[in-house]
Amino acid sequence: MNQYYVVLRTKEKDELKDVVDALSLDEALAIAKKRYEAGMNGGEKLYIFLAKGPISFDENNQFVCNTGGNLKIMIKF
Template identity: 45%
Template sequence: MNQMEKFYVIKRTTGKDEQFTVIDAMSLDEADAIFLVRHERDKDAMNKGEEFLIFQADGELKFDENNRVVLPTKGEMMLHRKLS
């Protein structure tokens, strides 16, 4: 039986990454669906070049010296990007 996992949602802009929210879900697909329902307005309000990254938490969230999130080396990730 699956158990609830923690998924980070990161908002990536031109200048930096920031933790947007944390979602508890049974899978990455479920976390993505929850994000799309709860944060539809935020996704629709993105500017060109902005992204939302969703991935399973593997310990504490870490950022590098350029304020970019250190992405996990394994697992899958969902990406929502504003192209135009």
């Protein structure tokens, strides 16, 4: 079992929403979708990626991904 970060991106900032336990990135995406899709507004995005270390945010309140590029994105239209 691995841990995955779920980060919500809005127009204003990124926010760590959850850390989910899952066997794969696809499973983590399915869990995040079930938990958060209904509450998302149009244009918001969820980023799901392996939790390899502490998450950090830059000066623009956007997360800095440390996974080497392996992430899933869900966009609410």
